[in-house]
Amino acid sequence: MKLHFWALAALTLANTHALAAAPGETCVRDLRAITPFLLENDTGARAHLAQKGQAYFDLALATATTAAASAADDKACNAILGNYLGMWRKSHLYVKPGSVQEIAKPAPARPNVASQAAPSKEPALQILSDATVLLSLPSFHDPYRAAVAALLDTHRAVLAARPNWIIDVRRNAGGSDSTYAPLLQWISSDEMVSVGAEWLSTPANIASQEKICALVAPGDQDCIDFATQAVKQMRTVKPGDYVPQENDELISYARVSAQEPRRPTRVAVLMDSECASSCEEFLLAARQSFHVKLIGRNSEGALDYSNLRLHALPSGVRELQYATSRSARLPHLQVDLGGIMPDIYLPPPKDEAGRAQEIVRVQRWLEGGTLRPNNI
The missing domain is CATH 3.90.226.10 (2-enoyl-CoA Hydratase; Chain A, domain 1)
Structure with a gap:
């Protein structure tokens, strides 16, 4: 009975961790971290808030939160967060997949195809x-x-x-x-x-x-x-x-x-x-x-x-560039x-x-x- 209790507890803990790592929940957590960070550290955020108004950003955040909760994977989340940042300004504000080190290092070389050469x-x-x-x-x-x-x-x-x-x-x-x-x-x-x-x-x-x-x-x-x-x-x-x-x-x-x-x-x-x-x-x-x-x-x-x-977002799988x-x-x-x-x-x-x-x-x-x- 005691063994069964600990096994059940371990299963419950594992399920809790699995739920916590769900793409939708992770996405919402990153989304909610963005706004306060921007208002404290991004040079344009306060001006954008004054120009567009609190109601505009409240609606933008509510819409993004609904979408983020349903994100099926990290790629979908990145797109949702990118759209939300676009409500603040159209450029020089991005979400980048990966860690700081991964974003900063050069992209691996790819073989060139003659008709598709960059x-x-x-x-x-x-x-x-x-x-x-x-x-x-x-x-x-x-x-x-x-x-x-x-x-x-x-x-x-x-x-x-x-x-x-x-x-x-x-x-x-x-x-x-x-x-x-x-x-x-x-x-x-x-x-x-x-x-x-x-x-x-x-x-x-x-x-x-x-x-x-x-x-x-x-x-x-x-x-x-x-x-x-x-x-x-x-x-x-x-x-x-x-x-x-x-x-x-x-x-x-x-x-x-x-x-x-x-x-x-x-x-x-x-x-x-x-x-x-x-x-x-x-x-x-x-x-x-x-x-x-x-x-x-x-x-x-x-x-x-x-x-x-x-700036690293809470998930650890994406960065905010501001x-x-x-x-x-x-x-x-x-x-x-x-x-x-x-x-x-x-x-x-x-x-x-x-x-x-x-x-x-x-x-x-x-x-x-x-x-x-x-x-x-």
């Missing part, structure tokens, strides 16, 4: 004519920082000899501002106005800054210096307060150092709705030049709240509402051939012709 993210230069050159910059992520600088340095004579540049940042999802920094020496006018950002100081945000480089860029001294400065700044104020990223001047006026002696006279930046984050920061910098025109479609609108960091900084442009110049507008609008191309034709049209325009399709 487009390269490496920067590239193409000479279109004696007057025009094309710079393709598909990414500003840290691994391409050295490649962008090397491209500009290696082809300095070619670039200096051509007065017309096309800079293609379509489908550039951003990365790091330091990746495009060498380009500004070529295309900027003498002075640039830079609007900085602020850190939200909380224990969780400080901890995430201390860990970020070891996770995403081991040994990268630029990352280490940046994160160290972030932690130093955050510790100068009490939890819950904002502090400038670098100094007390959120708006700076500076001359561009080491400008190239022979710079292009006409620069067209090709942009689209997939230009996001640091790509949008590049647009804001580039358009200050007297020689630059932005051409294409509105950018994505993913810049006001940045410097994403990871923003730890906000732009000092807010609330007067909000990029996230509709993205950055081009100076000259081009309708979205219907296919890849139409996308390639945009370069032909812009080259023709830079060289004195027309932007009209098919040169009509």
Whole structure:
């Protein structure tokens, strides 16, 4: 009888654990942990709450809770949580499957199929004519920082000899501002106005800054210096307060150092709705030049709240990726509402051939012709 009692107790405990590990219950637990964490640590959450109202988020949470309770597996839960985060803002707020370590490590290489090869993210230069050159910059992520600088340095004579540049940042999802920094020496006018950002100081945000480089860029001294400065700044104020990223001047006026002696006279930046984050920061910098025109479609609108960091949710099977900084442009110049507008609008191309034709049209325009399709 005693043996039967302990066996029954063990069975009951096992059943309890099984129930606790049910996908629906785990999903609801992660969902309920998101809102209080966002309101304390995410730089946009309080502003979103004020803009949209408590009733809006109460309904969003109730709807998500019902859906989460019925989640059949982790994949379904991830989609539900992602939809809920989209009610807060459309970008720079995500749920990532896996642990912090799993998310941070590089994805395993997959064999390429010729017809399905992923487009390269490496920067590239193409000479279109004696007057025009094309710079393709598909990414500003840290691994391409050295490649962008090397491209500009290696082809300095070619670039200096051509007065017309096309800079293609379509489908550039951003990365790091330091990746495009060498380009500004070529295309900027003498002075640039830079609007900085602020850190939200909380224990969780400080901890995430201390860990970020070891996770995403081991040994990268630029990352280490940046994160160290972030932690130093955050510790100068009490939890819950904002502090400038670098100094007390959120708006700076500076001359561009080491400008190239022979710079292009006409620069067209090709942009689209997939230009996001640091790509949008590049647009804001580039358009200050007297020689630059932005051409294409509105950018994505993913810049006001940045410097994403990871936070483990209770389940241990997914991470919340949230923003730890906000732009000092807010609330007067909000990029996230509709993205950055081009100076000259081009309708979205219907296919890849139409996308390639945009370069032909812009080259023709830079060289004195027309932007009209098919040169009509």
